[in-house]
Amino acid sequence: MSETFFITDGAQDGFTVLSLTGRLGADAATDLRETCMDRIEAGERTLVLDLRAVPFVASSGLGTFLYVNEMMKELGGRMVLAGVQPLVQDVLSLMNIDRFLNIVEDVDQVRRELTPAT
């Protein structure tokens, strides 16, 4: 049985949300890396990865998070992980790499922070 994984690309006001669905294994990580690089090359500097539907992240997925995050930092942008599931959060914490990443509760939190208070 092959893994089912897909990415939904949704532009928001001032940032892009990539909604991921499925297990983030090696092949999926490659897809994610290429999609992120496409968005970065297109000029996007705030990239939100919505992980609400991602129950499983392999090491290749963790590597992709770090890679894209470092790329965005070099370019003056940022990558944000939103809706991280408990098991994935545990893995990030156990590997002690969550300290390098921007992790928020959900996409709305990003939107709120980017929208000036009226």
Place this chain on the structure above:
Amino acid sequence: MDQQTQDHGKQQRRVFSLNWVFSLAVAALVVAAVIGVGSVAQQHLRNSLHREVETRLVLEARNLAHVSADALLDEFPELSLMPMVQQIQEDRPELAFVVVLDHEGRIQGHADPRQFGQVFVEPAGLASVAGSAHDGNLRTSPDLIVASVAVQHRDGQELGMVLVGLRRSYVDDVVSRSRKALMMVSAILLVVGVFGAGALMHVMLRPVSVLKAGIARIGQGDLETPMNLQDRTELGMLAETVDEMAARIKASQTLMLEKNRLDHEMDLAHSIQVSLMPDRQIACGRFAAEGLYQAASEVGGDYFDAFELPGDKLGVFMADVAGKGLGGCLVTSMLAALVKARRDRYDSPAELLTALDRDLNGSLSPGVFVTAIYGILDPDRGRLTFASAAHCPLLLARPAMGVVEEYRSEGVPLGIIPHAIAASSYHDTTVLLGPGDLALLYTDGLTEAPRCGDGEEFGQARVEEILRRANGQGHGPVLESLQAAVTGWQGHESRFDDLTLLLVGCPGHVSKLPETSQVSGNAGNLIGDLKSEDELTQLTEGAMHLQVSARSGGSEQIGDWMKALMDASLGERDLGLLELALSEHINNVFEHGYLGRPGAEVDLWWYPATSEHALAGWVMVRDRGRSCPPASVEVPDLENSDVRKRGRGLGWALIRTLTEQLEYRTLLNIGNVCAIKPAVDVRTPEEEPLHV
């Protein structure tokens, strides 16, 4: 006999002139011939004279007898015979006597008239001559030759006797005169013959003098002056042959000088090439690098170097230039200079190879390319990071585990294809070097060395076997073992390719598995002692079994399988983390053990914690791919932003984090067995504040 004695003998030996030898020989032959012919002629002449004299004497006697017949019938024969005999005596003084006797033997004719009527008394000592043609008429004594002929009447009546005596001294005198004349002629012939022979020899042997002078010139080194001997004899042909020989020697000398010059240049090139490579062990912390270079029969294109880098690191470089001779040596020298100039600028081996490819691209002749491998050793962390440009695989021997790991190149050769494509093919790979581990860099002169006789190549398997036995040995003995093995393999055949080896490691220590790989209790012994598939079957009896196809990312089957097992000892979170650890391990097996080959099988056995099995609470994974023990892989330093940016190599770190204990063994007839004891209720480090 030594050279000095030979020279001495050569100086003492007398040399005879061929001209003189031949002249003397011919003169001797002429003398012998003249003397021989003269002697024979003299003897013959003497005999002829004797016969002639005797014949004439007999004839004279017969004539006298004939004319005396009528006179003896006269009444007074003395009146006619006496004057006639006196006249004969006067005319022939050489005659001793001439006598005409009557039938009574009384003298009727004599030069001395007083003898008339006397009885003739013959000289004493006369004897017949045996075998003479005038037998009966001729008698001789030591002083005389006497012819006697009867005087007969026409009717046959005997009237008297005529005797004519000739002095033998007369005959001897005649013979002597003849001999003197003959000797005179012989002497003249002798003189003419000797001088003629000398002159003839001088003329005939003149080419020998020219040959002698010409060969002497050649002996003194003058090969350019031909003899030009115009002679139609064999000596002329010999001179032409010597001239041709000298011309060929001259051409050979020219070729030899050219070859000597080339050999000298090749020796220089070889010296330069050897001088580029370190001839001693390069130490860096507890690690060291040591190489070996054995040149082929001609200058090759191999090169290696080991050097200290900024930050107390050790750099190791090896290259093999396709092409031998001066061309290959020049490229090698250029490469060495480039490496020396660039090595301090790059922390990443792949980046240095990329820079070298850019430098070499367009600089190499068509068909010339370079394979290379470059590694940087961090001695503090025991990390060897390397990149390869189509070079021979890096072999990493881990004697404590009895395994030799192979790391094949993914890069393309330097300088052969467009730089943009080549640059993307170079990647860094990092391995951990534990105590006793040895990394071997080599060129194809090692594995492709042909066996004497059938040409079978030495092969990588034999290299690995030598490395596998190199437990606790230093660099030198291992290098010597490899060299001896290859030399023995090739026998007496001259080495066609260079043999270049470079060992990097921590010498003189026996490797121990890191703490993370130790198994508590007797679990490690249980899998370490497995000898056969049957023993594995016994060990896994009672365990839950799952067989999956290895593929990228592990397998979702694992999660479903574990949930179905419903092991009460593990909560949902623990099961999820174990599933992740197993998936990572299977992914590693797929990528590194099976090298991405799809469909290869992996077996998993689950020993429920509630069972009474010695491995209760463990999961065991078995694959049949290449050995890739976790101890060989470094834990990425995530504090380094470059490491984070690469975004790779987290798999084993994740496995270690998610497992309480882990044991890995490569077992003969069974494959690679990895026993994992999952972490139960593993605690998450205290979270740091989030910064968005």
